Each structure stands twice: as structure tokens, then as C-alpha cells.
Amino acid sequence: MKTEKQIKGRRGEDIAAEYLQSNGYTILERNRQIGHLEVDIIASTDEFLIIAEVKTRKSNTFGEPEDFVTLQKQRNLIRAAASYITKFGITKEVRFDIVSVILKEGQDNEIRHIPDAFKPRW
Numbered sequence: 001m002k003t004e005k006q007i008k009g010r011r012g013e014d015i016a017a018e019y020l021q022s023n024g025y026t027i028l029e030r031n032r033q034i035g036h037l038e039v040d041i042i043a044s045t046d047e048f049l050i051i052a053e054v055k056t057r058k059s060n061t062f063g064e065p066e067d068f069v070t071l072q073k074q075r076n077l078i079r080a081a082a083s084y085i086t087k088f089g090i091t092k093e094v095r096f097d098i099v100s101v102i103l104k105e106g107q108d109n110e111i112r113h114i115p116d117a118f119k120p121r122w
Contacts, residue, residue: 008103012056013040016099019111025050037080041099048095051081053117056101065100066114078120096120 002010017027025043032039041052053073055065074096081094098117102110 008058009054009056011103012101013054015056015101015109015111016052016054017041019099019113020050020052023113032080032084034080034083037076037083039077039080039084042084044092047093049081049085049090049092050095050097050115051077051084052097052099053077054099054101056103058103060102064112065102066098066112066117069098069117074118081120094120 013030017030020041020043021027025045027041027043029042030040032042039051040054041050043050043052053069055068057065077096081096084090085094095116096118098114100110100112100114104110
């Protein structure tokens with residue numbers, strides 16, 4: 001049985017994936033396990049392989065959702081991306097995005113897409 005947090009997270013990921021697709025991104029994978037790490041969304045454009053972290057909240061009372069992508073989470077995403085690139089021989093430039101989702105009951109959800117949210121130090 002899923003917890004409320006897991007259900008909310010999955011809903012946010014669904015919203016983020018739909019948003020990215022409607023803006024021309026191709027979703028390659030969702031919830032990709034790479035070793036003990038997980039990437040929420042792996043997408044692509046003509047130019048980039050996008051590693052996207054989705055943060056979902058019910059409000060921004062305690063800060064914007066994207067503020068909770070910690071330095072450790074960034075490092076983990078960079079490590080996961082490096083493994084993915086090696087495994088599949090990816091030659092595109094890699095970009096790390098954050099999709100912030102605030103769920104609003106009875107209203108449109110608030111979605112903020114932050115392309116190139118952080119840079120790896122390969």
C-alpha cells in the first residue's frame with residue numbers, strides 16, 4: 001500500500017511528464033533505477049538528454065519545491081546520469097532540470113520548469 005507522500009509524488013511526476021511532453025520533450029524513462037539511485041524522468045530533445053528531478057508539494061509555505069533539491073541529491077543525479085550515459089553510449093549534451101509542482105485542490109496546479117537547474121562538474 002502506497003503512502004500519501006508516494007501518491008502525491010507519483011501525481012507530481014505524472015503532471016511533470018505531461019508538461020514536458022506538451023512542450024516538445026520525448027519522455028524516455030520514468031523512475032529509472034540506476035544502482036541504488038533513481039531518476040524521476042529521463043527525457044530528450046534534439047539537442048539534449050534531460051535528467052529531470054520532480055519535486056511536488058501541496059503548498060510553498062515552507063519554500064518552493066525546487067529549494068529541496070539538495071546538493072547531495074544533485075550529486076546523486078550526476079552519478080546516475082554518468083552511469084546511464086556510459087551504459088547507453090549517449091553522445092548528446094546532458095542537462096539537469098528541475099520540475100516543481102504545487103498541487104492545488106480545485107485549481108490548476110502550479111508548474112515551474114527550471115531548465116539547466118544545476119551543472120555537473122564532470
